Amino acid sequence: MLLLCLHAGAQQYRTESGAVEFLSTAALNEFTGESGQLNGLLDMDSGLVDFYIDLNTLDTGIGLRDRHMRDNYLETKKYPFAEFTGKLEKSGPLEVNKPTEVQARGTFTLHGKEKSLNITGTLTRLSPSEILLETGFQVTLGDFDIEIPKLMFYELSETQTVTIQARLQKVDL
Template sequence: MRRMVLRFLSLILLLLASEASAQRFQTEAGEVVFLSTAALNEFTGESSQLNGLLDLESGLIDFYIDLNTLDTGIGLRDRHMRDNYLETKKYPFAEFSGNLEKSGPLEMNEPLEVEARGTFTLHGKEKFLNITGTLTQLTASEILLETGFEVVLGDFDIEIPKLMFYELSETQTVTIQARLKKTDL
């Protein structure tokens, strides 16, 4: 956790060092949904507490979520997910930190395809990801980020017990929708 806090603080310092504040956007209430589709069971987990920063001028992007905020609608399943698989007492956050590699000028209400490359951290493990999505200029001070990607639990040393094989998918589909507002950070 300390390492993640230091990375987040270093990102903030980089953003503060940037001269153009007109291109920085932030959210503290983005939507994250994961879908687990297994042989005998399908369920989602959701949170509306995604935090993130996006600097369109420098291309820096950093999003994180407190995994304790994920809700599947069943309390017992949530406790098992947090305690037995995600181990949120030890690894409370998931984070993506990287750079926009493909973008262009934003036009009002016109989705722009973008690509970000960076490191996704989960369960204390890091994996390099290429993530595609869209940015849409909603107002002069607000943009919408929409994206989706897959997370293979084994890539992050999250084991699925044999008995859970039919209830929990090895691959989780993650979708994100976040309204980001201009910030002077």
């Protein structure tokens, strides 16, 4: 994807092992799903932000629930990825070990549908070659034509809370 569009001299950082977690809180059941395979690119010069996850890597800790989630609701054979692409709207200089609040405006794609999102998070410079990204946002399944199970309505929340933590390494060009 965009990881191939690197240009010389840029301050670009990427990850292939960021952590993603979603929390589903319904009336009678709460569970999380997680993956440690978030891929992403952050270009500090242009403000480009691009992160994606293979939804087949999400794990809720129960194999049958994972299969139902992938096959019946996320339809990962047809829509294997979720992606956010956008630009940093607000950021400042990054100081070592000092979290800096940032905002990104862009498009979140899930289940073949796109939705504009504004996401607030923090960037923390850990060293000259490493930045920590932390953020969280809400995903409403109906916005992406993902149906809630009718017979098991109590097991899945319409709104999922997504959190991301990723250590991004500077790209040597």
